[in-house]
Amino acid sequence: MSASLHTSFLHSSYDNPFMNASGVHCMTTKELEELSESKAGGFITKSATTLQRDGNPEPRYFSVPLGSINSMGLPNAGFEYYMSYVLDYQEKNPNLNPPFFSVAGMSVEENLKLLRRIQDSEFYGVTELNLSCPNVPGKPQVAYDFELTKEILTKVFEFFKKPLGVKLPPYFDFAHFNIMTDILNQFPLCYVNCINSIGNGLYIDSENESVVIRPKDGFGGIGGDYVKPTALANVRAFYTRLNPNIKIIGTGGIRSGQDAFEHLLCGATMLQVGTELYKEGPSIFDRLECELKDIMNKKGYATIDEFRGKLKGL
Numbered sequence: 001m002s003a004s005l006h007t008s009f010l011h012s013s014y015d016n017p018f019m020n021a022s023g024v025h026c027m028t029t030k031e032l033e034e035l036s037e038s039k040a041g042g043f044i045t046k047s048a049t050t051l052q053r054d055g056n057p058e059p060r061y062f063s064v065p066l067g068s069i070n071s072m073g074l075p076n077a078g079f080e081y082y083m084s085y086v087l088d089y090q091e092k093n094p095n096l097n098p099p100f101f102s103v104a105g106m107s108v109e110e111n112l113k114l115l116r117r118i119q120d121s122e123f124y125g126v127t128e129l130n131l132s133c134p135n136v137p138g139k140p141q142v143a144y145d146f147e148l149t150k151e152i153l154t155k156v157f158e159f160f161k162k163p164l165g166v167k168l169p170p171y172f173d174f175a176h177f178n179i180m181t182d183i184l185n186q187f188p189l190c191y192v193n194c195i196n197s198i199g200n201g202l203y204i205d206s207e208n209e210s211v212v213i214r215p216k217d218g219f220g221g222i223g224g225d226y227v228k229p230t231a232l233a234n235v236r237a238f239y240t241r242l243n244p245n246i247k248i249i250g251t252g253g254i255r256s257g258q259d260a261f262e263h264l265l266c267g268a269t270m271l272q273v274g275t276e277l278y279k280e281g282p283s284i285f286d287r288l289e290c291e292l293k294d295i296m297n298k299k300g301y302a303t304i305d306e307f308r309g310k311l312k313g314l
C-alpha cells in the first residue's frame with residue numbers, strides 16, 4: 001500500500017500539504033520559481049508592503065541547532081513585484097494552483113489598500129493577510145490587539161470577496177484563544193495560519209557575551225524546534241474552536257515527517273516550513289514527503305483525511 005498525501009484546500013487540489021512559510025525562500029522571483037519547481041504542494045510569497053523595503057540591518061537571521069531567531073524587518077521587493085509574478089504565473093500555468101499571496105501593510109489603511117488592489121486584479125489565488133510580524137521596530141503585532149484585529153477584518157470584508165486567510169501569532173492562554181475565536185468566527189475567512197514566529201525572544205552567544213542579531217538589541221522571532229509545542233497547541237486550540245469552514249494551516253517546528261504528522265493530527269490541512277527550509281533549501285520537500293508517507297504506511301493510513309484532527313485525549 002502506498003499512502004497518498006493528496007490534499008483538498010479551499011476547493012483546490014494539491015499533491016501534498018507542504019508549502020514554504022512566508023518569508024523563507026520567497027523574496028525574489030528566482031526563489032519563488034525554485035519553490036514552484038520543488039516537490040512542495042504549494043508556495044507563498046514574502047509578505048509584501050506597498051513599496052520595496054530593505055528591512056533591518058544585518059546580521060538579522062541566526063540559525064542554531066534547535067531553531068532560529070530573526071529580525072528581518074519585512075524586507076520585500078514591493079507589492080507590484082509580487083503582483084506581476086503571480087499574474088504572470090497564472091498566465092503561464094493555467095492548470096496549476098497560483099502561489100498564495102501574502103501582504104503585510106504597516107497600517108490599517110495600507111492593508112486595506114493592498115487588499116483592494118488584489119480584489120480589483122485578475123489574481124484568482126489565495127491571499128494571506130499577515131497580522132503578526134514581530135520585527136518592525138515601534139510596530140506591535142496587530143493580532144495581539146483584539147480590537148484592532150476586529151476593526152481590520154470588518155473593513156476588509158466590506159469589499160474583499162476572494163479567498164482570504166490570516167497569519168496569526170502564537171497565543172498562550174485559553175482566554176486569548178477564546179477571544180480570538182469569537183472574533184474570527186464573525187468573518188468569512190477561509191483559513192487561519194498558526195503560528196508566526198514566537199515574537200521577541202533573545203538568543204545569546206555566551207562565549208562572546210553578546211546577542212547574535214543586530215536589530216532591536218538582539219530580540220527577534222523564534223522558530224524551529226523551540227516552537228513546535230506552541231504551534232501544535234495553537235493549531236489544536238483553533239481547530240477545536242473555529243467554525244469548521246475556517247481551515248487551519250499549521251506552521252512551526254516542522255522538520256520531519258513526524259512533525260508534519262503531529263500538525264495534521266492536531267487538525268492542520270496545509271503545512272508550512274520555515275526554519276528548516278532555510279537550513280536545507282527546497283529539496284527538503286522530497287524528504288518530508290517520503291517521511292510522512294512512511295509514517296502513514298506503517299500506521300495503515302491511505303489518506304490524510306483518515307487521521308486529520310483525530311488527536312486523542314486521555
Ligand code: RRO
Pocket residue numbers: 023047070071072073074075104130132133134135136196197221
Ligand atoms: O520580516 C520579518 O521580520 C518577519 C515577518 Br514579516 C514575519 O511575519 N515573521 C517573522 O518571523 N519575520
